[in-house]
Amino acid sequence: MARAAAALDLLTFAYLSLPTRASGKPRLISNYPPRWTAHYLSNGYQTVDPVIARAQCGGCPFRWGLNTAAPVFQNSSSSCSMKRPSSASAAA
Numbered sequence: 772m773a774r775a776a777a778a779l780d781l782l783t784f785a786y787l788s789l790p791t792r793a794s795g796k797p798r799l800i801s802n803y804p805p806r807w808t809a810h811y812l813s814n815g816y817q818t819v820d821p822v823i824a825r826a827q828c829g830g831c832p833f834r835w836g837l838n839t840a841a842p843v844f845q846n847s848s849s850s851c852s853m854k855r856p857s858s859a860s861a862a863a
């Protein structure tokens with residue numbers, strides 16, 4: 772998977788498979804630092820990650836990033852768009 776990401780000129784990638792049962796554990800394939808991925812999973816960040824929430828909304832492609840001038844998720848389909856959280860409700 773790292774070779775495929777490099778071929779697409781992606782510096783980092785992550786593939787997360789969420790469990791189908793509450794007692795299951797997520798599976799992660801990533802080239803992020805192991806210390807970060809362990810921290811992410813041990814704190815259950817997958818349950819509040821807006822990228823995960825957007826991916827679960829459907830099969831529409833989407834862009835995400837740190838560009839604060841535009842919504843985090845952009846898509847022409849209204850059924851696949853996600854609003855940027857207000858600054859009062861956004862977590863750091």
